[in-house]
Amino acid sequence: MSPDPGVLAAFAEPHDAARAIRALREGGFDDVRAAMPAPYPEVLAAVGKPRSFMAFASLPGAAVGVCAGLALTIGTSLAWQLVTGGKPVVSMPPFVVISFELAILAGAISTLGALVGAGAWGGRRREFPRDPRFAVAGVGVYAAGGDPERAAEILRACGAVEVDDVQ
Amino acid sequence: MSPNPRPSPTRLERAVLAMHGRPGPGYLLLLALCGGLAAWGAYAFYRLFTQGLQLTGLGRPVGWGNLICNFVFWVGIAHCGTLISAILFLFRARFRTAVYRVAEMMTVFAVMTAGLFPVFHLGRPWLAYWLMPYPNQRGLWINFRSPLVWDVFAVSTYLTVSVVFLLVGAAPDAAALRDATTGLRRRLYALLAFGWRGTDEQWRHYTRAYLFLAGFATPLVVSVHSVVSWDFAVSLLPGWHSSLFPPYFVAGAILSGVAMVITILVPLRRAFHLEDIITPHHLDMLSRLVVLTSLIVGYAYLTEFGLALPQPASDPERATFLYRATGHYAPFFWTMVTCNCVLPLLLLARRVRRAAWALVAVCVLINVGMWLERWVIIVTSLSHDRLPFAWRTYAPRWPEWALTFGALGWFFLLFLVGLKVLPPISIAEMKEAQAHAAAPSGTGTLAVEVSHVA
Numbered sequence: 025m026s027p028d029p030g031v032l033a034a035f036a037e038p039h040d041a042a043r044a045i046r047a048l049r050e051g052g053f054d055d056v057r058a059a060m061p062a063p064y065p066e067v068l069a070a071v072g073k074p075r076s077f078m079a080f081a082s083l084p085g086a087a088v089g090v091c092a093g094l095a096l097t098i099g100t101s102l103a104w105q106l107v108t109g110g111k112p113v114v115s116m117p118p119f120v121v122i123s124f125e126l127a128i129l130a131g132a133i134s135t136l137g138a139l140v141g142a143g144a145w146g147g148r149r150r151e152f153p154r155d156p157r158f159a160v161a162g163v164g165v166y167a168a169g170g171d172p173e174r175a176a177e178i179l180r181a182c183g184a185v186e187v188d189d190v191q
Numbered sequence: 192m193s194p195n196p197r198p199s200p201t202r203l204e205r206a207v208l209a210m211h212g213r214p215g216p217g218y219l220l221l222l223a224l225c226g227g228l229a230a231w232g233a234y235a236f237y238r239l240f241t242q243g244l245q246l247t248g249l250g251r252p253v254g255w256g257n258l259i260c261n262f263v264f265w266v267g268i269a270h271c272g273t274l275i276s277a278i279l280f281l282f283r284a285r286f287r288t289a290v291y292r293v294a295e296m297m298t299v300f301a302v303m304t305a306g307l308f309p310v311f312h313l314g315r316p317w318l319a320y321w322l323m324p325y326p327n328q329r330g331l332w333i334n335f336r337s338p339l340v341w342d343v344f345a346v347s348t349y350l351t352v353s354v355v356f357l358l359v360g361a362a363p364d365a366a367a368l369r370d371a372t373t374g375l376r377r378r379l380y381a382l383l384a385f386g387w388r389g390t391d392e393q394w395r396h397y398t399r400a401y402l403f404l405a406g407f408a409t410p411l412v413v414s415v416h417s418v419v420s421w422d423f424a425v426s427l428l429p430g431w432h433s434s435l436f437p438p439y440f441v442a443g444a445i446l447s448g449v450a451m452v453i454t455i456l457v458p459l460r461r462a463f464h465l466e467d468i469i470t471p472h473h474l475d476m477l478s479r480l481v482v483l484t485s486l487i488v489g490y491a492y493l494t495e496f497g498l499a500l501p502q503p504a505s506d507p508e509r510a511t512f513l514y515r516a517t518g519h520y521a522p523f524f525w526t527m528v529t530c531n532c533v534l535p536l537l538l539l540a541r542r543v544r545r546a547a548w549a550l551v552a553v554c555v556l557i558n559v560g561m562w563l564e565r566w567v568i569i570v571t572s573l574s575h576d577r578l579p580f581a582w583r584t585y586a587p588r589w590p591e592w593a594l595t596f597g598a599l600g601w602f603f604l605l606f607l608v609g610l611k612v613l614p615p616i617s618i619a620e621m622k623e624a625q626a627h628a629a630a631p632s633g634t635g636t637l638a639v640e641v642s643h644v645a
Contacts, residue, residue: 038626058391061367062623063398071391076399082407100324100332108336118336121418125344128411132352132404136359139400140385143393152390156370159363159389161201161622 028055029191030168031175032153033184038064041163044182045070048167051178055168057150059158067163078138085134086127093123153190166190203468203618204371207364210463211376211611217462218607225604232597235590236311244314246590253573253585257595258312260565264447265305265598266346266419267440267561269353270412271448272298276356277408280401286476288620289469292364293459294452295357296613300605301451302350304598309342311594338421345418352411356404357613362387363397364614379612416444423568429511430572435498439491446484446531447561450554453477455606457547459615468616471545478544481557485535488564492528507577514575515567519584523563524571530560 035041041058048056049072058067097119105113158164162185167175176187214222238246249256272294279287310316322343324333333340365383372380387393420440423431453474460469499512515524534553537543544550570585587595609615 059389060391060394061363061389062619062626063394064623064626068391068394068398071395073391073395076396078396078399078403082400082403086407096324097335101335104330104332106334108334111336115336118338118341121341121414122335122344124410124414125341125348128407128414129348129351132355132407135400135403135407136355139359139396142396144386150390150392152388154388159366159370159387160204 028151028168029172029189030055030166030170031172031179032155032188032190033165033167033176033179034155034157034186035163035165035183036185037183038067038163040183041165042066042070044165044179044184047178047182048165048175051174053167053170053175055150055170057152057166057168059152059155059164059166061159061161064163076142078135078142081138082131082135086131088134089127089130090123092130093126094119096126097122201622203616203621204367206463206465206468207368207614207616207618208372210615211368214611222604222607225600225607228596228600229604230597230600231593232601235593235597239311239590239594240316244312246588248586248588248591250583250585252576252578252581252583253570255312255569255573256585257566257587257591258308260562260569261595261598262305262308262312263419263440263565263569264562265301265308265602266349266416267444267447267565268451268558268602269298269301269305269349269448270416270441270444271452272296272301273349273353273356273408273412274445274448275452276360277405277412280405281409284476285624286473288617288624289473290452290456290477292357292360292613292617293456293615294448295353295360296606296609296615297448297452297455298353299350299357300602300609301448302346302353303605304602306346306350307598307601308594309339338418338425341418342422345415349411349415352404352408356408358383358385359397359401359404360617361613363389363619364617367618368614383613413441416440423572428572428576429507430515430568433495433498435491435494439488439495442484442487442491443531443561443564446481446488446535447558449477449480449484450557450561453481453554454551454558457551459610461547465616468621471547474547474550475541475544478538478550481535481554482538485531485557489532492532511572511575515571518571518575520567520571520574524567527560527563527567530556531564534560 033044035044038060041060042064045056045058045067049070056071058071060067098114101113101115101119107113152164152166155164165179165184167179172189176189179187247256247258272291275287275294276291276298279291309322310319313319322333322340361383362385365380366387366389369377369380369384417437417440420436424433424436426432456469456474456477460466496512496516499506499508502509515521534556537553538550543553574585575582
């Protein structure tokens with residue numbers, strides 16, 4: 025899948041890239057994307073996307089873990105009723121330990137699954153031109169759609185080291 | 192802009208690629224040494240497998256010895272990785288950036304080592320799967336009220352979450368290395384990168400997911416060693432039955448873990464010329480953690496004695512603690528106190544903290560002390576319990592020592608192999624810190640060479 029036509033610029037510094045993204049958005053470019061080797065907060069803030077939905081994967085995962093832990097411990101204790109030390113067959117304090125561990129386990133695995141899924145889905149939805157330099161250094165800013173000449177002008181004015189059209 | 196130009200690696204990528212390069216004779220020698228130790232341990236396990244626990248020094252009343260000491264010791268070593276990567280991440284402690292990947296690797300390999308010991312100790316290791324709940328024809332289920340079953344769940348969860356945390360953290364770094372290399376290495380890094388391309392969309396989810404994973408790992412790190420301490424604390428044995436155990440064990444685990452991280456980091460930075468990445472500041476901050484946790488451990492030792500000694504002379508708790516300090520195993524006890532409470536105080540001196548090899552010497556001795564701590568807790572209590580006619584001393588035999596040193600070899604073997612596969616420095620986080628350190632007022636340049644990031 026190739027990205028939408030647009031203009032790709034390379035920046036040496038994250039704050040220049042952030043400035044360029046803001047300028048592009050103010051100039052009417054709605055679809056501005058970035059790629060970088062580190063999570064520069066100023067660039068992520070400038071792109072202006074809403075907060076990630078990860079919490080909606082992590083917390084239900086943890087809740088499923090709690091329920092699975094309680095079901096496993098209570099269910100198996102009732103299925104094989106072994107009294108030890110005169111304690112109740114269904115003893116909640118030790119069962120909380122198992123439920124807690126399974127909550128952490130399921131929460132972590134669901135977070136991982138959501139991260140992998142979101143990365144793959146996001147990559148397809150908002151394709152970025154393949155340029156391995158941005159995994160190593162600098163920041164890539166891509167203005168998809170709109171007037172390419174106007175975008176290139178804004179990007180150069182904000183300190184882009186290199187600007188190129190992507191068809 | 193040229194299509195898909197191959198980027199030239201920065202200092203950080205070069206440092207990691209140098210570590211992943213062709214191994215030198217020193218590396219191969221260490222690998223052979225660790226492999227030899229691990230093979231000795233494997234041979235001892237074979238002998239235990241075929242002839243049973245009769246080969247060990249275990250018996251009545253000391254049914255737990257070296258093998259369980261090793262389990263607790265390695266779970267403790269594993270704790271530091273999560274402390275440095277997750278807890279210090281949540282506290283925004285910047286010094287963790289350069290060192291946390293090594294600590295995370297150490298965590299995973301230490302849990303993999305710890306998990307072997309309960310299996311060795313089973314006597315019939317081929318029945319280890321009985322520890323897991325699974326439907327069977329007899330309708331039997333495991334006893335969830337047993338702390339040994341809690342251990343199974345706690346340690347396996349800890350291993351899984353630690354592996355997830357390590358791999359998620361390493362994905363952006365693997366992508367940077369993938370894009371700076373060719374051939375087989377490129378394929379390996381591509382596998383570890385999980386399709387990472389560093390887009391804003393990926394980072395947006397990644398930063399949030401990493402935060403949640405750190406949030407999950409933080410209570411986990413406290414719970415795992417608490418659960419391990421309950422193996423002892425929920426029994427009625429004098430010297431074990433104490434509500435002090437969970438915080439005492441967690442502090443001890445962090446002490447031994449940080450000491451092990453320093454023990455590994457100092458030779459690593461020397462061997463791979465990482466002095467500009469892992470700076471004296473990083474070692475200094477880790478040393479302070481050692482001092483802090485050593486003081487907590489010392490306080491726990493004092494509290495144990497402070498609670499036991501005022502009891503009447505007939506009290507078994509009092510007798511056990513007096514036995515620890517003055518009985519058959521007293522030399523081990525006092526070595527433990529010296530290594531864990533006295534020697535770390537040397538690190539209060541800035542000169543010792545900044546002298547890398549003095550620091551390593553102190554940290555190695557701390558780990559000797561922490562291993563002895565587990566030995567003192569387990570063996571003195573069992574050998575001297577409530578029934579004087581059953582008192583008996585315990586001495587480990589060769590298979591137990593072979594497994595103890597074999598585990599050391601196995602751990603370092605895994606670590607040496609891991610160094611050649613995983614990026615031992617967090618390139619992405621270092622770059623973020625570097626960019627913001629280089630341009631505090633928004634006018635600086637994005638330095639590609641690492642300077643004093645700390």
